[in-house]
Amino acid sequence: MIFLRLFFEFFKTGLFSVGGGLATVPFLQNMAVKTGWFTYSDLADMIAVAESTPGPLGVNMATYVGYTTGSTFHGSIGGVIGAVIATLGLVTPSIIVIMIIAYFLSKFKDNKYVNNAFYGLRAASVGLIAAAGINIVLIAFFSANSIYDMLGDVHFNPLHFLLAAIIFVASRYIPKIKDLHPVVFIVFSAVVGILFM
Amino acid sequence: MGELLELFLTFAKVGVLTFGGGYAMLPILEREICTNKHWVDSNELMDYYAIGQCTPGVIAVNLATFVGKKRKGIPGGIVATLGVVFPSLLIITFIAALISNFAELVWVEKAFTGIRICVCVLIFNSVVKLYKGAVKDLPAFIIFCVVAICSVFLSISPVIYVIIAGALGILIQNFKSAGDDKAKEVNR
Structure with a gap:
């Protein structure tokens, strides 16, 4: 039963991939080898699509794999069912684990040790987000996948910096404009990208 | 029922407006959940991020479950999660069914560059905003710097950083309160 296997495989992926969207990639590679549902080059396409559409990466990957696998076996209706099943499989472990943690968190929220731990956790959390931001800067401005790529030849487009400067000033300093919803800046940048990049 | 629907719609909105995973979601999430709805404050959001990074699953989903659970218990957690994945389901299914070379389309590529x-x-x-809430003294600043620098240069799982930072948090605060007690004794 393909749908049951889809659910199970993505349940496993959701349960063991820790730390965000790209953490699911090794599991999908393993899935490709084990099940033969898709090849490595299909996977590269899936990553490209997942990265160029809205939504969390891991969820996009699950939906895409679920659709293509389901439709191979049962046509486009099978595809839709596969997409839903794979996505539900991916999120089920999260829901269970987070519910349990949230329960204990609300129970121990006045505990001194828990609060002290969060004092360190918050600082680390902002640090991790800052690092993720730096990695996105490397990709967006220099097409570098890690800081070490910066040691080699670095290419960049001055236009990218100009756009960044405009968004930076507009979103931080210009009255009224800086309070606009972030999506306004995203749409503006997408249009600039299509027209000039 | 009203708030469940609101949870679903808000997280669907966050899902639609997120481009590129859990971290890219942060500005949108902060605007929708903290500024607009006041469902959680920015420190709670950081707590959820920290936990979401060292628990299984996609960060965006973990966050949705957390916020939903906080607002409306177990049904809230489930509804918020379904909300955040709903746009992906629609959009990706549509693309997978109809457009075979979506990611290679030139204008898509250009839009995403922007x-x-x-x-x-x-x-x-x-x-910048979250830093102000989370990093208020020197030890926190050091944790922030070490984690940020190490994760740019080394590929160590975030789980490690989160566990060490939590342990350090307990140690540092104990040390501080021990110091305070001593100061009180001296004053006496």
């Missing part, structure tokens, strides 16, 4: 640049700036803005 979006990525914008997301950098938006994440920077969020980090």
Whole structure:
């Protein structure tokens, strides 16, 4: 039963991939080898699509794999069912684990040790987000996948910096404009990208 | 029922407006959940991020479950999660069914070049805001710097950083309160 296997495989992926969207990639590679549902080059396409559409990466990957696998076996209706099943499989472990943690968190929220731990956790959390931001800067401005790529030849487009400067000033300093919803800046940048990049 | 529907719609909105995973989601999430709805404050959001990074699953989903659970218990957690994945289901299914070379379309590529640049700036803005709430003294500043620098240069799982930072948090605060007690004794 393909749908049951889809659910199970993505349940496993959701349960063991820790730390965000790209953490699911090794599991999908393993899935490709084990099940033969898709090849490595299909996977590269899936990553490209997942990265160029809205939504969390891991969820996009699950939906895409679920659709293509389901439709191979049962046509486009099978595809839709596969997409839903794979996505539900991916999120089920999260829901269970987070519910349990949230329960204990609300129970121990006045505990001194828990609060002290969060004092360190918050600082680390902002640090991790800052690092993720730096990695996105490397990709967006220099097409570098890690800081070490910066040691080699670095290419960049001055236009990218100009756009960044405009968004930076507009979103931080210009009255009224800086309070606009972030999506306004995203749409503006997408249009600039299509027209000039 | 009203608030469940609101949870679903808000997280669906966050899902639709997120380009490129859990971190890119932060500016949108902060605007929708903290500024607009006041469902959680920015420190709670950081707690959820920290936990979401060292628990299984996609960060965006973990966050949705957390916020939903906080607002409306178990049904809230489930509804918020379904909300955040709903746009992906629609959009990706549509693309997978109809457009075989979506990612190679030139205008999609160009749009995303622009979006990525914008997301950098938006994440920077969020980090500045969250930093003010989370890093208030020297030890926290050191934790922030070490984690940020190490994770740019080394590929160590975030789980490790989160566990060490939590342990350090307990140690540092104990040390501080021990210091305070001593100061009180001296004053006496």
